[in-house]
Amino acid sequence: MSVVILDFGSQYTHLIARRIRELHAYSVVLPGPAPLERVRAHAPEAVVLSGGPSSVFDPAAMRPDEGVFGLGVPVLGICYGMQYLAQRFGGRVERGGRAEYGKAWLTRFEGPLFEGLSGEVQVWMSHADAVTELPPGWRAVAATEENPVAAIQDDAGRFFGVQFHPEVAHTPKGMTILENFLRVAGVRRDWTPDHALDAALEEVRGRAGGERVLLAVSGGVDSSTLALLLARAGVDHTAVFVDHGLLRLGEREEVERALASAGVNLVTVDARERFLAALEGVGDPEAKRKIIGREFVEVFKEQAARLGPFRFLAQGTLYPDVIESAGGTGAANIKSHHNVGGLPAELGFELLEPFRYLFKDEVRELGLLLGLPDTVRLRHPFPGPGLAIRILGPVDEEKLDILRRADDLFISALKDHGLYDEVWQALAVLTPVRSVGVTGDERRYGYVLALRAVTSVDGMTADWARLPHDFLDEVARKIPQRIPEIGRVVYDLTSKPPGTIEWE
Numbered sequence: 486m487s488v489v490i491l492d493f494g495s496q497y498t499h500l501i502a503r504r505i506r507e508l509h510a511y512s513v514v515l516p517g518p519a520p521l522e523r524v525r526a527h528a529p530e531a532v533v534l535s536g537g538p539s540s541v542f543d544p545a546a547m548r549p550d551e552g553v554f555g556l557g558v559p560v561l562g563i564c565y566g567m568q569y570l571a572q573r574f575g576g577r578v579e580r581g582g583r584a585e586y587g588k589a590w591l592t593r594f595e596g597p598l599f600e601g602l603s604g605e606v607q608v609w610m611s612h613a614d615a616v617t618e619l620p621p622g623w624r625a626v627a628a629t630e631e632n633p634v635a636a637i638q639d640d641a642g643r644f645f646g647v648q649f650h651p652e653v654a655h656t657p658k659g660m661t662i663l664e665n666f667l668r669v670a671g672v673r674r675d676w677t678p679d680h681a682l683d684a685a686l687e688e689v690r691g692r693a694g695g696e697r698v699l700l701a702v703s704g705g706v707d708s709s710t711l712a713l714l715l716a717r718a719g720v721d722h723t724a725v726f727v728d729h730g731l732l733r734l735g736e737r738e739e740v741e742r743a744l745a746s747a748g749v750n751l752v753t754v755d756a757r758e759r760f761l762a763a764l765e766g767v768g769d770p771e772a773k774r775k776i777i778g779r780e781f782v783e784v785f786k787e788q789a790a791r792l793g794p795f796r797f798l799a800q801g802t803l804y805p806d807v808i809e810s811a812g813g814t815g816a817a818n819i820k821s822h823h824n825v826g827g828l829p830a831e832l833g834f835e836l837l838e839p840f841r842y843l844f845k846d847e848v849r850e851l852g853l854l855l856g857l858p859d860t861v862r863l864r865h866p867f868p869g870p871g872l873a874i875r876i877l878g879p880v881d882e883e884k885l886d887i888l889r890r891a892d893d894l895f896i897s898a899l900k901d902h903g904l905y906d907e908v909w910q911a912l913a914v915l916t917p918v919r920s921v922g923v924t925g926d927e928r929r930y931g932y933v934l935a936l937r938a939v940t941s942v943d944g945m946t947a948d949w950a951r952l953p954h955d956f957l958d959e960v961a962r963k964i965p966q967r968i969p970e971i972g973r974v975v976y977d978l979t980s981k982p983p984g985t986i987e988w989e
Contacts, residue, residue, distance in 0.1 A: 493517040493537030521552035531670035534566025559670035567646030577618030596626040608649035678850035698722040704740030707801030713855040730757030731871030770989030798834035874989040909941040922972040931972025
């Protein structure tokens with residue numbers, strides 16, 4: 486049983502899914518025009534129509550399968566979703582009518598969606614079209630100073646629409662509105678870490694019980710938690726850690742120690758020369774990701790032949806990976822992840838991805854239940870392509886050495902100042918830009934290094950971390966002093982969106 490979220494291209498769709506899961510209801514994101522059979526397959530107790538960039542007047546705009554409205558479950562339309570509901574049931578939407586962007590305040594609100602709210606209710610608006618005439622049998626249940634139709638519902642209390650975005654932080658009481666919708670819809674609220682663990686164990690035992698599994702392990706929280714999950718499920722597995730030469734300083738040794746202490750049967754493959762040879766001269770980030778994905782698979786095929794036979798290749802693929810690689814929704818392909826968009830068609834294994842519909846924080850909770858040490862469980866995310874996508878342009882040994890030392894200085898400083906756990910991810914990026922500087926009385930022409938630290942919940946959106954100026958000053962002075970190849974240090978103030986967390 487689930488809440489099915491139909492995605493019409495909103496940048497906030499993933500947030501709807503996260504908020505609903507935070508309310509202990511399982512949610513799944515499907516493309517807006519997903520056929521009825523696919524929606525039914527998830528046994529929906531409620532359906533949410535997301536926002537999106539299109540207008541209901543656009544003939545090419547995505548629309549839900551008409552059968553969704555015959556499922557007999559409550560429907561909530563958000564922004565574009567509300568406008569579609571109004572038009573679909575006989576109301577009127579006007580292009581460019583009462584456009585609102587940014588913060589607004591409800592001047593009136595009533596009905597079950599707003600139960601428990603009082604006083605000033607701030608909401609976040611982002612729309613140009615507006616509902617100007619209600620469908621027969623519907624009523625407006627909220628208004629702002631600029632918009633008398635900020636929320637609607639039908640008389641039966643089964644279909645609802647809100648013009649604002651309750652899922653974003655700028656609607657402070659949005660969680661209450663979403664919780665009220667779940668209550669009205671009678672949605673089960675049993676999605677907890679224990680439930681998620683039981684579901685993952687059931688999937689692994691059901692698919693791989695009695696079979697041998699080859700586990701792609703990086704030493705991060707996702708693959709490490711997956712190793713413990715396979716062990717808990719009693720699945721015969723071998724964990725293969727590939728040193729592709731793109732790891733951080735001392736990372737191979739750290740990974741081997743952490744997994745050995747967790748009782749994982751680990752095989753380390755030294756493939757540094759192989760990966761660097763394949764990447765030689767390649768500067769395009771998508772090409773680098775594809776090459777790394779291809780080489781990963783080839784290494785696993787070779788290890789399977791040596792250690793096998795294996796039927797399954799297990800991967801710690803997460804929901805954000807799937808969404809960003811356009812693997813599960815109508816979202817645009819932002820970038821390929823080496824374990825999603827980078828896999829060749831002829832894989833040679835059946836994939837086992839029990840975390841495919843989980844977010845990073847949910848996997849951390851599973852790791853806690855499985856006994857994963859906090860040193861691994863709370864470690865910052867690190868991309869599968871490693872430092873290859875933190876070096877802009879072609880990769881070589883010299884640049885890798887420079888970046889490793891700089892990254893280690895930055896991360897060590899964060900830990901020394903008690904800031905490491907305050908940010909979701911921190912990294913250094915070596916740019917191809919060189920800048921003139923002065924050391925003593927001599928001219929220096931060194932690389933520009935970018936530092937980046939962000940705060941986030943699931944990696945789908947992120948804000949740049951407001952690190953103390955004294956800390957940034959210390960790091961910016963220390964790095965060029967200790968790494969003479971770097972002549973200038975900058976700090977990235979870009980949030981996601983419009984940027985991504987990684988530069989490539």
